Amino acid sequence: MTTDRPETGSMPPADAAGGARPPPAGPWRRALQGLASSRTAVLSGLGLVLIVLATVLAPVYAKHVAQTDPFRSGLSAKILIDGKRSPVMERSTEGLGLGVTPIGPTWGPKYFLGADNQGRDVAARLLYGGQNSLIIAGAATLLCLVCAAVIGIVAGYAGGRVDTVLSNLIDMIWAFPVYLLAISLSIVMLGKTFEIGPIHISSSSLVVPIIIIGLVYVPYVARPVRGRVIAITNSDFVLAARGLGIRPSRILWRHILPNVATTLIVFAPMLMALNIVTESSLSFLSVGVQAPNASWGTILQDGQALLYSRPVVSMAPGIAIMVTVMLLNLFGDVLRDILDPKSVRGR
């Protein structure tokens, strides 16, 4: 964390009467300054912005560079390489010569990373898939944080029997292997449409994996949130506020929530990283994102059958996942050092 005093320019005017120093910057401002002064945070943040931009520009890439529709199969398509027209699905030369192998990476604008089993452009699908992977991971992170905050705060603040019930419930869900819980939920939820009042959720919608991934990690966040709430509730300044007769709802809003918020923010990047991996794992087991939607996980699944003949189809999304998750973790580490008063480097 920065030790130098905050700039005075943007601060409220100093107390003229006492000639005192300007009040120190608030914790949020200090955190932002800490982030801006950390090279790791700036670089990893920049890398993440680039990845998001690349996936947002997927339609542009598909239309103008690859000139293909990455969601339609192109089994009989042909492309021009070195002035020669070659089919996207090459005749297999191995064994009996039966069957076809999709074209390998051309390293040119079209089929930059080759084609998958259905003759679709892998590079374009990678960008579209990235879009979905990031949307799912992001939305699931939000969902998880909100649920965990509500459960943790209610359990920690209410205490007593409510706490006992909620804590035991959290422990129970914790004892489930995450993947088995997620697989169970998706098998129950996939292949059906849900009608919740006016909301209509089709089974191939991205909402299903978002809900599943968002829910399975709730215990991991709710537990520390509960602990933090209990610690704050018993701290002197909350006792003092209580003694002054401040309403519980106001204590919750003004004192407990801001303190819990840092815990939640510290969790956010790590949770997002975890969610990206979880999404890919579920899609790899074909219980995550459903066709025709793509995600990094579904491309990995497409690539599984081509692993030995066209390994690029598997390698590319894996590398994309690895880079994104690493950047998120790097960013998250800096964030934790800044926001968590207990962490070593923060001191």
Place this chain on the structure above:
Amino acid sequence: MLAVILSRLARMVVVMVGISVITFLIFFATPGADPAARIAGRNAAPETVTAVRHDFGLDRPIWVQYGVMMRKMFVTGDLTSFVNRGQKIVPTLTAAAPVTLSLVAGAAVLWMALGAATGIIAAAFKDRLPDKILMGVSMMAVAMPVFWVGEMVNLVTQSRLHDTWAFSWVPPLGYVPLSESPARWFLALVFPWITLSFLYIGLYGRMLRTGIIETYQEDYIRTARAKGLTARRVLLKHATRAAIIPVVIMFGMDFGVLVGGAAVLTEVVFGLNGVGRLTYQALKVLDLPMIMAAVLYASFFVVLANAVVDLLCILIDPRLRRK
């Protein structure tokens, strides 16, 4: 002490019953999830569904169904699959358990040894080159999906470099029972072990490093240094001993969950017919009795591992003994 153990056991049973009820409700009572319709097939006639419902006892009240299933699983032991009729659940599960146990136990030895080494070395060389290299590799290990690592390992050892001197000894994918041939059991599991442990080496190494560095700020470390102990003794006997407790707690949870079936991705990629894969396949065809049995089996290991971890922590940290 006895009271503590008894209450611990009681809690274990409560958690397991709770888990079995939750699983049961997920599959039998979720609105719209009609097990009979699933068993009967996609386009079954309504009469068939009704017949199936009666046949499998799914028309009885839900708590009766639950009770019958539990009795068949634990008392009579003749619970049979809904999908492959005649397949007994309990023997199938006990046949798959050694595969998963071999995989996870071997990987656990590897990741505890290497994870501890990583954490201690990185902490000892804090902010210097060995620390930076180890933490960089750990960061990568944590960022890669385990099934992808497995695929890349297969790509190298089974396909691209299989016919070279380096990897020609790698047997084809699959499991060889320990009782059949210990040597082939070992060879078949080498790469699954490495793949599964890689993530945890990174995770535990990072965690232990942070722990040791934090412990270095404690007063008793200063005391230990002041009384003239060597740096190595302070690091290993004082700092690491305290910092390894959260790692042990984490290890218990991870080990329990993995033995319980969370190693499913590694098992799928390496073609090992373990509990995770069994559960996954049961889930895909919605073989409810198999799912219930597998989940209960899994939760048993998780709860058991947690209890063992509590004991281990008391052994490691003398401060916990006095309570």
